[in-house]
Amino acid sequence: MGIAERREREKRERINTIILAARDLFFEKGYRATMDEIAERAELSKGTLYLYFKSKDELYISVILEGFHLLESRLKKELKGAKEVEERVRAVYYAFIDHCLENKAYFRTTQYFLTEDARANTSPDLVETINRSTGELMQYGVGVIREGMEKGVFRKDVDPFILALTVWRMATGILDLAVLESDTARGKRPYQEVFDTAIDVVLRGVRAG
Amino acid sequence: MGIAERREREKRERINTIILAARDLFFEKGYRATMDEIAERAELSKGTLYLYFKSKDELYISVILEGFHLLESRLKKELKGAKEVEERVRAVYYAFIDHCLENKAYFRTTQYFLTEDARANTSPDLVETINRSTGELMQYGVGVIREGMEKGVFRKDVDPFILALTVWRMATGILDLAVLESDTARGKRPYQEVFDTAIDVVLRGVRAG
DNA sequence: AGTTAATATGACCGGGAGTCATTATATAAC
DNA sequence: GTTATATAATGACTCCCGGTCATATTAACT
Numbered sequence: 361m362g363i364a365e366r367r368e369r370e371k372r373e374r375i376n377t378i379i380l381a382a383r384d385l386f387f388e389k390g391y392r393a394t395m396d397e398i399a400e401r402a403e404l405s406k407g408t409l410y411l412y413f414k415s416k417d418e419l420y421i422s423v424i425l426e427g428f429h430l431l432e433s434r435l436k437k438e439l440k441g442a443k444e445v446e447e448r449v450r451a452v453y454y455a456f457i458d459h460c461l462e463n464k465a466y467f468r469t470t471q472y473f474l475t476e477d478a479r480a481n482t483s484p485d486l487v488e489t490i491n492r493s494t495g496e497l498m499q500y501g502v503g504v505i506r507e508g509m510e511k512g513v514f515r516k517d518v519d520p521f522i523l524a525l526t527v528w529r530m531a532t533g534i535l536d537l538a539v540l541e542s543d544t545a546r547g548k549r550p551y552q553e554v555f556d557t558a559i560d561v562v563l564r565g566v567r568a569g
Numbered sequence: 570m571g572i573a574e575r576r577e578r579e580k581r582e583r584i585n586t587i588i589l590a591a592r593d594l595f596f597e598k599g600y601r602a603t604m605d606e607i608a609e610r611a612e613l614s615k616g617t618l619y620l621y622f623k624s625k626d627e628l629y630i631s632v633i634l635e636g637f638h639l640l641e642s643r644l645k646k647e648l649k650g651a652k653e654v655e656e657r658v659r660a661v662y663y664a665f666i667d668h669c670l671e672n673k674a675y676f677r678t679t680q681y682f683l684t685e686d687a688r689a690n691t692s693p694d695l696v697e698t699i700n701r702s703t704g705e706l707m708q709y710g711v712g713v714i715r716e717g718m719e720k721g722v723f724r725k726d727v728d729p730f731i732l733a734l735t736v737w738r739m740a741t742g743i744l745d746l747a748v749l750e751s752d753t754a755r756g757k758r759p760y761q762e763v764f765d766t767a768i769d770v771v772l773r774g775v776r777a778g
Numbered sequence: 779a780g781t782t783a784a785t786a787t788g789a790c791c792g793g794g795a796g797t798c799a800t801t802a803t804a805t806a807a808c
Numbered sequence: 809g810t811t812a813t814a815t816a817a818t819g820a821c822t823c824c825c826g827g828t829c830a831t832a833t834t835a836a837c838t
Contacts (some may be wrong), residue, residue, distance in 0.1 A: 529742025
């Protein structure tokens with residue numbers, strides 16, 4: 361059944377072509393890139409795009425998920441080199457931050473899906489997909505915090521999930537600002553001091569004893 | 570010169586009528602409310618709207634600034650009743666959170682202006698206006714933290730501004746989630762436990778000694 | 779070659795932001 | 809009171825964009 365398989369493969373290739381064109385343009389112009397532009401970049405007609413993606417938002421989400429996979433690889437890599445508890449927490453924290461700073465367009469795209477507007481236009485199951493993936497990624501944070509509690513380094517009277525959520529949203533909140541001012545602070549992380557202070561304060565706040 | 574003054578007054582009244590209609594509709598439908606709808610609600614033609622506001626986004630920003638004034642009154646009121654340092658920090662923290670939860674549309678509208686998309690469509694001086702107002706509001710947070718340091722309750726090796734920024738963005742980050750899930754947790758703040766844990770950890774992290 | 783199935787196309791539609799020539803209204807001049 | 813002028817309001821219109829669909833093209837099968 362070589363033909364069916366080739367067809368399947370060609371379909372995947374086409375989808376990939378479209379995602380690549382879309383990513384390029386979303387990186388370049390943000391959400392305002394148009395479907396016509398993406399079609400032109402992919403050397404396909406607009407109608408064809410809609411053969412493979414139900415909507416512009418679905419294309420958007422595909423790009424977001426690509427970013428999630430990148431981040432996950434990075435988290436795994438960074439965690440391998442880190443042994444000590446606080447070092448592991450920082451590894452997850454800065455892996456997330458650096459990923460977002462190095463891939464600002466991914467970050468913006470992802471943040472966009474926290475707006476009412478985006479969610480209102482997107483089918484519930486797509487939103488659910490994003491939520492599930494987000495939850496999986498957050499487990500990396502929950503994991504290192506739980507390790508810290510088990511080893512007695514962190515206080516045990518805080519819910520690890522809530523703490524992870526808090527740190528994640530704290531980082532995201534600062535990133536919102538950092539990503540907006542992309543031109544400042546050449547050579548080092550923009551907002552470096554803010555990110556450092558933030559995690560220092562939190563770590564001091566959860567240390568046992 | 571009574572006529573010129575009356576004209577001036579009528580102009581302000583018209584602007585107010587438009588903002589009221591816009592706010593109603595933004596509350597109801599979010600950013601997706603249309604200029605035609607707003608015009609109809611204000612009992613004016615669409616063209617008239619553009620006589621008083623350069624763009625939909627400028628109208629949006631006017632609504633945001635209204636929200637800022639509301640928040641500022643609340644901050645002042647809450648701070649009057651709070652004497653002790655940590656109590657004052659919490660007063661500012663929860664005044665901000667409750668304001669945002671009670672005025673979700675204001676919050677969403679404001680958050681929208683952290684997106685690339687919105688900023689790209691808005692004139693630099695309007696963006697600047699928002700930034701300045703935001704900075705002024707943040708001074709309430711910076712103030713109570715600085716008080717805490719001066720009284721020796723908080724460690725002095727953290728920049729009060731950075732700490733305020735961190736807590737503000739932490740709250741905003743959690744609010745992003747809380748506002749999305751507006752239907753849950755009737756009767757108490759949604760995400761109550763998360764907000765509580767977040768400020769507890771931070772306060773423990775900055776206490777002197 | 780002819781038939782059918784699968785893909786691709788782009789003109790077209792609906793709807794929304796923003797414009798502008800025209801109309802209406804208020805003030806000033808005589 | 810009438811006419812001229814400045815000011816304000818209007819809504820039909822343009823342009824743009826996401827999404828659709830009847831038609832055309834290509835590939836597969838007999």
